[in-house]
Amino acid sequence: GIQVEQSPPDLILQEGANSTLRCNFSDSVNNLQWFHQNPWGQLINLFYIPSGTKQNGRLSATTVATERYSLLYISSSQTTDSSVYFCAVAQTGANNLFFGTGTRLTVIP
């Protein structure tokens, strides 16, 4: 299967700072999603972004499929952004996702 690497594994920020989370993957994909995991363990969709750029409020994501990476940007971080963020990809022709091990973001007041 595809290898998915996320960096950094842990990130601690002051409230108001901006952050960039990175996801590298080892093969061509037709599906890339960013999730965050709520305190009760549920994965919540943030973006479906196999290529291009999308924005949703303070969050945006960019995927450069030809270079096999995706970036999740969080601007003006708030303490409520503290969570574990996962990147997941699926190979062309498949639906099953391969996950990275996540980035744990902690935003301190």
Add this chain to the structure above:
Amino acid sequence: DVKVTQSSRYLVKRTGEKVFLECVQDMDHENMFWYRQDPGLGLRLIYFSYDVKMKEKGDIPEGYSVSREKKERFSLILESASTNQTSMYLCASIRQGTDTQYFGPGTRLTVL
């Protein structure tokens, strides 16, 4: 809104017991998945199903089986639970040919 539900949020079982984890989705999705999540390992795919009565092994199927008798329901079965199956189990579904995979709230299983 897509809704994926799982039968239990927390479950405690004893070694050797047969365990059933149920997942139901209400959006007529063809594809359903079972993952387990362990610290430092991320999510790993156990089994998936792309249609009723169809199943495919994922990355770590050993010790598990599945059942999909109805389109909306996908069951994960631990035939004889072992302590190394203590984990968080997450179910997901997606409509064929679409983009976003939706997850249930998870079942945290402890095997004593």
